[in-house]
Amino acid sequence: MSETRTDSAxxxxxxxxxxxxxxxxxxxxxxxxxxxxxxxxxxxxxxxxWLVSSAFQTEAEIVSVPPHWIPENxxxxxxxxxxxxxxxxxxxxxxxxxxxxxxxxxxxxTAKDLPKAMWNSILVATLVVILNLxxxxxxxxxxxxxxxxxxxxxxxxxxxxxxIPDIALVVPFFLVIRxxxxxxxxxxxxxxxxxxxxxxxxxxxxxxxxxxxxxxDKAARVDGCSRFQxxxxxxxxxxxxxxxAVVLFTFLTSWNEFxxxxxxxxxxxxxTLPILLxxxxxxxxxxxxxxxxxxxxxxxPPVIVAIIFERYIVxxxxxxxVKG
Amino acid sequence: MxxxxxxxxxxxxxxxxxxxxxxxxLAAPARLAFAQDAPINMQTWSAAVDTVQSHxxxxxxxxxxxxxxxxxxxxxxxxxxxxxFVGGAPLDMMWVSDSWLPEWAEAGWISPVDExxxxxxxxxxxxxxxxxxxxxxxxxxxxxxxxxxxAFLYDEEKLTAAGFDAPPESWEELVQQSLVMKEKGxxxxxxxxxxxxxxxxxxxxxxxxxxxxxxxxxENGDAIMHExxxxxxxxxxWVVDAVNKHGVISPACVETGELSGLKAFxxxxxxxxxxxxxxxxxxxxxxxxxVAGNVKQAMMPKGPGGEHATVGWMRxxxxxxxxxxxxxxxxxxxxLIEWFGGKANxxxxxxxxLFLDIGAGFGVxxxxxxxxxxxxxxxxxxxxxxxxxxxLAKKKDVVTPxxxxxxxxNGAAWQSAILGNSDVRAALKKSAAKxxxxxxxx
Numbered sequence: 060m061s062e063t064r065t066d067s068a069x070x071x072x073x074x075x076x077x078x079x080x081x082x083x084x085x086x087x088x089x090x091x092x093x094x095x096x097x098x099x100x101x102x103x104x105x106x107x108x109w110l111v112s113s114a115f116q117t118e119a120e121i122v123s124v125p126p127h128w129i130p131e132n133x134x135x136x137x138x139x140x141x142x143x144x145x146x147x148x149x150x151x152x153x154x155x156x157x158x159x160x161x162x163x164x165x166x167x168x169t170a171k172d173l174p175k176a177m178w179n180s181i182l183v184a185t186l187v188v189i190l191n192l193x194x195x196x197x198x199x200x201x202x203x204x205x206x207x208x209x210x211x212x213x214x215x216x217x218x219x220x221x222x223i224p225d226i227a228l229v230v231p232f233f234l235v236i237r238x239x240x241x242x243x244x245x246x247x248x249x250x251x252x253x254x255x256x257x258x259x260x261x262x263x264x265x266x267x268x269x270x271x272x273x274x275x276d277k278a279a280r281v282d283g284c285s286r287f288q289x290x291x292x293x294x295x296x297x298x299x300x301x302x303x304a305v306v307l308f309t310f311l312t313s314w315n316e317f318x319x320x321x322x323x324x325x326x327x328x329x330x331t332l333p334i335l336l337x338x339x340x341x342x343x344x345x346x347x348x349x350x351x352x353x354x355x356x357x358x359x360p361p362v363i364v365a366i367i368f369e370r371y372i373v374x375x376x377x378x379x380x381v382k383g
Numbered sequence: 384m385x386x387x388x389x390x391x392x393x394x395x396x397x398x399x400x401x402x403x404x405x406x407x408x409l410a411a412p413a414r415l416a417f418a419q420d421a422p423i424n425m426q427t428w429s430a431a432v433d434t435v436q437s438h439x440x441x442x443x444x445x446x447x448x449x450x451x452x453x454x455x456x457x458x459x460x461x462x463x464x465x466x467x468f469v470g471g472a473p474l475d476m477m478w479v480s481d482s483w484l485p486e487w488a489e490a491g492w493i494s495p496v497d498e499x500x501x502x503x504x505x506x507x508x509x510x511x512x513x514x515x516x517x518x519x520x521x522x523x524x525x526x527x528x529x530x531x532x533x534a535f536l537y538d539e540e541k542l543t544a545a546g547f548d549a550p551p552e553s554w555e556e557l558v559q560q561s562l563v564m565k566e567k568g569x570x571x572x573x574x575x576x577x578x579x580x581x582x583x584x585x586x587x588x589x590x591x592x593x594x595x596x597x598x599x600x601x602e603n604g605d606a607i608m609h610e611x612x613x614x615x616x617x618x619x620x621w622v623v624d625a626v627n628k629h630g631v632i633s634p635a636c637v638e639t640g641e642l643s644g645l646k647a648f649x650x651x652x653x654x655x656x657x658x659x660x661x662x663x664x665x666x667x668x669x670x671x672x673x674v675a676g677n678v679k680q681a682m683m684p685k686g687p688g689g690e691h692a693t694v695g696w697m698r699x700x701x702x703x704x705x706x707x708x709x710x711x712x713x714x715x716x717x718x719l720i721e722w723f724g725g726k727a728n729x730x731x732x733x734x735x736x737l738f739l740d741i742g743a744g745f746g747v748x749x750x751x752x753x754x755x756x757x758x759x760x761x762x763x764x765x766x767x768x769x770x771x772x773x774x775l776a777k778k779k780d781v782v783t784p785x786x787x788x789x790x791x792x793n794g795a796a797w798q799s800a801i802l803g804n805s806d807v808r809a810a811l812k813k814s815a816a817k818x819x820x821x822x823x824x825x
Binding site: 117118119122123124149150151152154155167168169229230233234237242243321322324325326334337338339340345346347 | 426431434436437438440441452453455457459462466469471651671672736740
């Protein structure tokens with residue numbers, strides 16, 4: 060006790076307040092973290108803020124210097140052009156959007172197709188997710204838990220399909236789709252997206268299933284479960300993080316996919332959102348304002364999906380990264 | 384055990400039935416499609432979709448023929464079409480850029496249409512450079528649907544503020560006016576020139592070269608771009624001096640694409656710009672431009688030995704070879720090409736609609752006399768200047784099967800000279816050498 064007092068006295072005598080120093084150090088650390096967080100948040104949020112802000116600006120306001128982060132003359136005409144169109148009206152010389160002053164000369168005439176394209180994208184992405192799980196979960200379970208001849212070979216084969224670039228698959232896919240008579244249909248996208256996403260799904264789930272103890276499988280079988288029941292009742296509930304990762308991956312891949320959709324779709328009946336968004340930049344005109352309004356709508360579904368599965372995302376993304 | 388077996392079989396039956404049902408449902412649309420009469424397959428990029436559709440609907444009513452219309456984004460259109468050609472997708476009529484003509488014709492994907500008298504009769508009223516641009520190895524491959532040229536535009540307000548009554552007549556005069564503007568603080572870089580490596584670059588370079596009285600190639604298609612008197616040397620030297628010596632063009636021009644440059648001009652950053660003529664409408668639209676009402680067109684400035692020439696380009700309606708090989712399909716396709724590229728019910732309806740709707744230029748001279756067209760032009764431009772400049776437009780003299788490959792080297796050579804990394808003559812010699820090498824290898 061007396062020694063401690065002596066130390067304090069010596070420290071005080073030396074004029075060094077270590078506690079204060081420690082407090083200042085912690086404060087500085089927090090300040091640095093806070094500033095970094097602010098910079099990071101700005102870096103991430105600024106483009107999205109500009110996307111949303113400019114969606115409500117006129118084209119003239121968008122190109123103003125300095126830029127207006129808060130619109131001075133906000134307008135919703137981009138959204139009116141998207142949602143205000145009547146769907147079934149026959150397009151004639153009189154009804155074409157080019158002569159409709161309300162549409163504005165720089166709003167693409169295909170603006171009214173955007174809800175349809177969104178629906179196509181949602182439909183394709185949802186079907187791909189469902190079919191991925193239907194195919195991928197049993198396949199991954201079989202590879203992970205059933206020992207059979209050629210197991211390693213099948214794993215390597217599945218992995219091999221992942222290293223082939225999409226561009227190399229375009230023409231073969233095109234020939235198959237054309238032979239099937241599926242050009243310009245939603246089905247063509249679902250089939251080809253499955254070919255791209257199923258290997259990843261199987262790989263991720265297989266890694267996760269392998270991490271689960273074999274004893275679980277054996278216990279389920281002893282209790283009378285068939286293989287299928289063991290998968291459904293035991294393994295699936297334990298694999299939610301990896302299932303969510305797969306759902307997110309396949310949904311976002313399908314949602315954003317461009318190359319195959321470009322090749323296989325031709326009309327608004329099957330065109331997905333990325334194709335329509337790209338088509339808004341024609342060789343004649345482009346409206347940043349309208350493009351950004353369409354961009355705002357395009358990010359809504361993925362954001363909703365991310366919010367729903369948010370609590371699983373981090374654990375799901377690392378699923379299969381290491382063997383447990 | 385037997386229970387387990389029945390469950391196993393049931394599951395397999397279920398899977399088998401599901402697979403069969405899926406296959407049937409996927410194949411059903413195809414069967415329906417094959418059952419219908421074959422339509423004329425028309426493929427375009429996604430421009431003026433409503434206008435195209437309205438004209439198709441009128442065609443179907445007029446002829447009783449059915450058109451299957453598909454479109455895809457402009458930026459990926461060529462790649463998509465190549466995949467469709469290779470994959471044997473049903474195609475009859477499609478939009479073609481003059482830049483792709485040699486490639487598509489050499490590959491046998493599109494066929495000449497000059498055996499159809501109903502189409503050739505429109506050549507008399509078309510701009511010569513349009514017909515030239517659709518012609519490859521003496522055969523004409525389509526009818527024009529849109530054409531335009533590189534225009535010289537200026538901001539009248541800035542010009543007046545600098546104390547000038549008239550826009551520059553020559554490139555040298557442009558430098559003098561720009562220096563005054565810089566001195567008065569009107570604009571840091573008065574001239575907007577977009578020299579980024581993109582599809583527009585050749586049009587910018589060709590305008591500069593033609594207005595300096597030069598060419599890239601001679602009548603035989605041999606490179607002359609590196610020659611002092613007949614080539615591109617003066618034009619490139621002017622750009623290099625404008626950037627590095629006078630500072631009237633931003634060094635960032637090598638990173639500036641046409642669209643970025645256009646938006647910069649629309650925001651009031653520059654006094655002069657070289658852009659496609661159809662941009663005039665957008666630049667004078669208060670909804671889209673900060674300098675609306677001030678943007679005027681002048682004749683392209685000329686170099687010491689040049690004239691007010693510029694480059695013109697065009698897109699056309701072409702016929703797929705698979706359509707040309709079947710007499711009935713070819714005739715139907717030719718009717719559709721005429722409906723779009725020629726006259727529909729006695730008038731150049733589609734070209735007029737395209738102009739009125741989105742300001743796209745037309746390649747047929749009689750439309751300049753159309754009162755509707757004149758009224759539309761008067762709202763944002765000077766029809767007399769437009770007509771005068773269009774008459775001086777020339778086709779690109781470098782459109783060959785090896786154009787894409789050469790263009791990479793040529794663009795890099797120009798950029799290198801602009802950035803001061805190489806001498807102007809050395810850059811153009813490199814470009815010419817690449818041209819000769821490619822020409823010999825094709």
